[in-house]
Amino acid sequence: xxxxxLLVAQREYLTRVRKKAFIVLTLAVPLLLAAFGFxxxxxxxxxxxxxxxxxxxxxxxxxxAARLVSTxxxxxxxxxxxxAEAKKGFLKxxxxxxxxxxxGLDVEKPEGVQFFGKGNxxxxxxxxxxxALDKAFSDLKxxxxxxxxxxxxxxxxxxxMQAVSLxxxxxxxxxNALATSGMAYALALAIYMFIFIYGVQIMRGVxxxxxxxxxxxxxxxxxxxxxxMGKIMGIAAVGLTQFLLWGVLSxxxxxxxxxxxxxxxxxxxxxxxxIAAPGAAADNDEPQSAGxxxxxxxxSQKQQxxxxxxIKAFEMLAALPLGAILFGFIAYFLGGYLLYGALFGxxxxxxxxxxxxxxxxxxxxxxLILSYIVGVSVILRxxxxxxxxxxxxxxxxxxxxxxIRLPFGVPMWQLALSIFLLILGFIGTxxxxxxxxxxxxxxxxxxxxxxxxxxxxxxxx
Numbered sequence: 001x002x003x004x005x006l007l008v009a010q011r012e013y014l015t016r017v018r019k020k021a022f023i024v025l026t027l028a029v030p031l032l033l034a035a036f037g038f039x040x041x042x043x044x045x046x047x048x049x050x051x052x053x054x055x056x057x058x059x060x061x062x063x064x065a066a067r068l069v070s071t072x073x074x075x076x077x078x079x080x081x082x083x084a085e086a087k088k089g090f091l092k093x094x095x096x097x098x099x100x101x102x103x104g105l106d107v108e109k110p111e112g113v114q115f116f117g118k119g120n121x122x123x124x125x126x127x128x129x130x131x132a133l134d135k136a137f138s139d140l141k142x143x144x145x146x147x148x149x150x151x152x153x154x155x156x157x158x159x160x161m162q163a164v165s166l167x168x169x170x171x172x173x174x175x176n177a178l179a180t181s182g183m184a185y186a187l188a189l190a191i192y193m194f195i196f197i198y199g200v201q202i203m204r205g206v207x208x209x210x211x212x213x214x215x216x217x218x219x220x221x222x223x224x225x226x227x228x229m230g231k232i233m234g235i236a237a238v239g240l241t242q243f244l245l246w247g248v249l250s251x252x253x254x255x256x257x258x259x260x261x262x263x264x265x266x267x268x269x270x271x272x273x274x275i276a277a278p279g280a281a282a283d284n285d286e287p288q289s290a291g292x293x294x295x296x297x298x299x300s301q302k303q304q305x306x307x308x309x310x311i312k313a314f315e316m317l318a319a320l321p322l323g324a325i326l327f328g329f330i331a332y333f334l335g336g337y338l339l340y341g342a343l344f345g346x347x348x349x350x351x352x353x354x355x356x357x358x359x360x361x362x363x364x365x366x367x368l369i370l371s372y373i374v375g376v377s378v379i380l381r382x383x384x385x386x387x388x389x390x391x392x393x394x395x396x397x398x399x400x401x402x403x404i405r406l407p408f409g410v411p412m413w414q415l416a417l418s419i420f421l422l423i424l425g426f427i428g429t430x431x432x433x434x435x436x437x438x439x440x441x442x443x444x445x446x447x448x449x450x451x452x453x454x455x456x457x458x459x460x461x
Contacts (some may be wrong), residue, residue, distance in 0.1 A: 004222050008230025009237065012205070018236045026242055030249035037254075052096040052125055054115075055079035057086045060105035067136035072089025072280050090116065097121065099129060107140050114137045171312045180407040181380055183320060187329055187403040190243070192372045195399070196365070197342040198239040202232055203357060206348030206441070215441050224438035228349075229430075232341040236334070264405065320407050327414060335422045336399025342426075342433035349440035350448050350456075371397035375404045383408040392418050430456060 014021060016022055051072065057079040058065035068076045068170040090098040098116040105112065105246040115121065115129055140154055206228075209215045218227060347360040371391060379388040383405045389403035392410075398418050402410070440448070 005226040005230045005233075008218075008222060009234035011232025012231050013237045013241075016201075016235065017241060022238070022242070026245050026408045027249070029246055034229045034253045043278075050077050051127070053077060053094075054097040054099055054129060055086065055090055055095050056099045056101070056418040057083060058101045059083075059103040060101040061103065062101075062105060062107060062140060064101050064105070064133075064136050064140070065178075066130050067139055069135065071128075074125075074132065076132070087116065091118070092165070097125065097129065099133075106190070107144060110137055124388055159211065179369060180320060183325070183407040184380060184383075184404040185376060187406065188372060188375050188400045189326070191329075191333055191336055191399050191403055192368065194239055194243065194333065195340045195368060198235050198337065199340045201238075202235050202341050203348035205231060205356070206345050206437075207351065210349060210441055211352065219441070224441060228342070228345050228437045229436060229439075232338065232345060234335055236341065239337075301397045321409055324410070324415070325406045328410075329403055330417050332399040332403050332422070335419070335426055339395060339422070339426045339429045340364065344429045344431035346436040346440065349437045350443075351440075351451060352444060352446075356448070367394075367396035368400070371400040375400050379404045389414070393421055395429075398422050 051074065053075050055078070056065045056068060056076050065076070065078065070076050076099075077095070079089065081089065083100065086098060086100075098118070100116070102112045102114075110133075113133065115126065117125070139152055142155070143149070147155070209218075215227075222230075268378045281451070343364045344361075345358055347364065349361065351357050374387065374391065378385075379391065379401055382388060388401060390406055391397040392405055394401075398421070402415070402418050435457040436453055446452075
């Protein structure tokens with residue numbers, strides 16, 4: 001019996017990996033990802049390079065305009081003329097805003113400040129101007145209390161804080177919120193895409209075989225359950241193969257193509273290192289010849305910038321609970337796919353027309369979409385909250401919710417309970433899907449409803 005199950009999985013795997021679409025998609029996706037990454041980097045860098053110029057008309061008499069601090073992204077310039085003239089001048093000029101501070105402004109309770117823009121003002125620009133105003137009024141309040149400007153400057157401080165994670169055993173490790181969030185997002189996106197893409201492939205594959213009546217021939221020698229599980233496992237192997245190849249090719253593309261496209265300023269770093277190296281050698285007690293210093297300088301030029309970036313990346317990765325992340329990711333990757341794959345297979349077997357699948361796909365995909373949206377918007381911000389806990393326990397949402405929590409550290413009892421519930425959910429889902437599958441694949445020309453599906457689940461025969 002096991003050999004038939006494996007034969008179905010083998011057939012499904014070989015049929016799909018030999019298709020031209022599989023080969024083209026496998027080769028094209030890393031290049032497309034590199035292209036998108038290049039575009040995103042360029043767009044983000046161009047956005048950071050721009051400077052918003054805001055005109056300021058200060059009638060308050062408090063000297064607020066002089067206290068507004070410009071930044072590389074926001075520059076304040078004085079507005080000229082009356083208020084009406086300032087508005088007209090702003091509309092003609094290529095400036096990004098007009099800030100008006102009215103007369104009689106109260107330092108303790110500043111009201112009536114207006115910020116004009118051409119059209120709707122972006123939240124980023126509004127927050128930047130508001131932040132500058134808050135700081136200026138805070139200075140005014142402190143100065144009003146008797147503090148001099150020198151005292152105000154000395155009162156300001158920038159605290160350097162190191163984030164450290166402490167586990168249940170008291171072991172300390174560096175915590176990097178950016179690396180942790182990035183890892184959580186990447187894991188959730190990988191599982192979401194894998195389940196969605198290959199789950200739909202299962203559904204369509206079953207539907208195509210059913211419509212071509214190949215299924216009747218296959219069922220003469222293979223039981224419906226083995227056929228369904230063989231198809232699910234075969235497509236899972238196809239997906240894992242494609243993801244593995246994407247990972248290898250993406251690494252190659254990111255290592256070779258992306259540095260060329262982004263045009264990293266390696267020569268500048270190399271010159272800086274080259275200048276520093278002789279000075280460093282001069283402090284060394286050991287006498288060195290010019291040739292030795294030159295050789296060491298060249299070695300530094302080749303290795304230091306690259307090694308520094310890689311060391312930082314490795315340090316950030318080493319700070320994460322990689323063992324728990326890898327184990328949890330594989331468990332939820334497979335568990336989530338098998339759970340949803342069985343449901344997609346049941347839908348494919350139940351309907352004759354692909355257009356009828358929409359009514360059954362919605363309740364299946366809803367928990368998947370919900371867990372992804374809530375995961376990146378709520379769980380990522382509060383991985384230990386009640387929403388994160390309960391969604392990581394429910395089998396239909398735990399594959400995405402729990403992998404988002406893994407990089408932040410999850411108590412072992414919660415991880416064990418969640419996997420146990422996922423296994424129970426998988427067993428229950430496969431039971432339901434198999435009952436629908438065995439009847440649905442031989443049912444033709446009948447409009448299927450939820451009531452009909454309920455009857456199939458308890459049909460004896």
